[in-house]
Amino acid sequence: MASAIRNALESAVAMSHDESPVSKLAGSKPARICVAGSGAIGGTLAARLALAGHDVSVIARGATLEAIRSSGLRLVDTTAVNATPVRADVRAAERAEFGVQDIVFVSVKAHGLQDMLPQLAPLIGERTSVVPTINGLPWWYFQGEGGRFDGEAVHAVDPDGALLRALPWRRVVGCVVYIAAHVTEPGLVVTTNANRLILGEPDHQLSPRVTALCWYLERAGIKAEATARIRDAIWIKLMANLATNPLSVVTGGTLSQLHSDEGTRAIIRTIMQETLSVGRAYGVQPVVDIEQLLAQGLKLGAFKTSMLQDFEKGQPLELAGIGDAVVELAARADIPIPATRQLLALARFRSRHEPSPVQSNV
Structure with a gap:
């Protein structure tokens, strides 16, 4: 299965991250954004980006999927003056039925990445930016870093290299998340701090697509910082x-x-x-x-x-x-x-x- 996904994404490897349409879209029109995972972090990102006017879709399951379809994705920001639920209208499905996206936020737990892989391929085109919002050392850690372990896998999180094969690292934008949030009921997310993300390329470049991603996030009420030293x-x-x-x-x-x-x-x-x-x-x-x-x-x-x-x-x-x-x-x-x-x-x-x-x- 991993090889099939790799084949679907193989052409992406040759593309420079500077050529991403994300950088060309910034300031011109809404982006097509999918958030894979609808927990606390994914729900926060999806709601804020949808409220900012973007075309946002969410991969969800079970009661959460039903709640989003019937009542929208609801967000409560306890740092706001009026801390009441705000509804964000997003498309939601159990599978990736949304076509190729400009940006895909992968907001599942790290141990859930391999189960999510079969669903990501239809979302990722030659110029899609993939932003994993995971905790810990990411599977792509040694990709593009130029050290003595350059190109190797982190076996604790990717024991057989399936993640490296399935998601070409040049499509990935590194991300560190500082969002304190929790899900109080299906489809309802409560945030309790000023949301902040740090974004950077695995190969230490300050690329236009990272700048554009920060632009989108800032205008969605999420503080975003670009860095050349994401590690x-x-x-x-x-x-x-x-x-x-x-x-x-x-x-x-x-x-x-x-x-x-x-x-x-x-x-x-x-x-x-x-x-x-x-x-x-x-x-x-x-x-x-x-x-x-x-x-x-x-x-x-x-x-x-x-x-x-x-x-x-x-x-x-x-x-x-x-x-x-x-x-x-x-x-x-x-x-x-x-x-x-x-x-x-x-x-x-x-x-x-x-x-x-x-x-x-x-």
């Missing part, structure tokens, strides 16, 4: 995700609780230090101060991490991209990260075992 941005968020998401599963704590407790705060600091050491071994130069990140964590409030939300719903956890990929890169560079390995082991154990009932000997 720096990936590692900065990864430091926070790896230090807090698995820990939240183990403890059940919110972000404010984890950052305010002296014991868990020390664990977070250690994981951040280990993660940063791995990133630097691969040439990452993030402008980041760990103490500053810790201070920012105190301001996040009683917010549950996405991994804790998934755990409470009985859904798979994003441990591969957020954790296992870092362990893989650490092993390649012979960097010990004992605290990180132990935390991931605890989170994985917690995800597999429900607490046993307490039995009294009295």
Whole structure:
């Protein structure tokens, strides 16, 4: 199946990302945009872009699909003066029935990418820009980066290279997402922060299509930043995700609780230090101060991490991209990260075992 998808997309590889129609469309007419995935992040993006006047379609399933078809996609922005649901009219289907798109946002969990692949091919033409909004190290991480592992796969997230074969990396725009949102009921998304995305080409270029994507997002009420060093941005968020998401599963704590407790705060600091050491071994130069990140964590409030939300719903956890990929890169560079390995082991154990009932000997 992956080979068939690859054949459908093969011609895209030869196209320069500077030739994308996205850059030519900016400022002229609405873009054709599909959001594959209708959870908190996908729902936020789809609603805001539709409200900005774009031709937006959504791939959804089950109750969410039914809700969008009957009542539209609804968005509540708690940072707005009038925090009431706003309806965004989007097309919705379980499969990709929308034709070739200018932009495809892939907003499924990282472990759901391979299941989504068969649906992406009909959406992607020779000049379509694909923007995965996933957490952790992406499958395309070593593509176009020019280092000693250039062209290789990240086996923790793409063990057999299927993602690399199915989605040519030159069609991909790297993306780091800072959107705090949750789904309160099918078709209703609540955002609780100022939405922000960082976008960049895998090959370090500041391309016209990235500039155009930022233009679209800004006019949809989403702060967007273009960068020539997208991997720096990936590692900065990864430091926070790896230090807090698995820990939240183990403890059940919110972000404010984890950052305010002296014991868990020390664990977070250690994981951040280990993660940063791995990133630097691969040439990452993030402008980041760990103490500053810790201070920012105190301001996040009683917010549950996405991994804790998934755990409470009985859904798979994003441990591969957020954790296992870092362990893989650490092993390649012979960097010990004992605290990180132990935390991931605890989170994985917690995800597999429900607490046993307490039995009294009295």
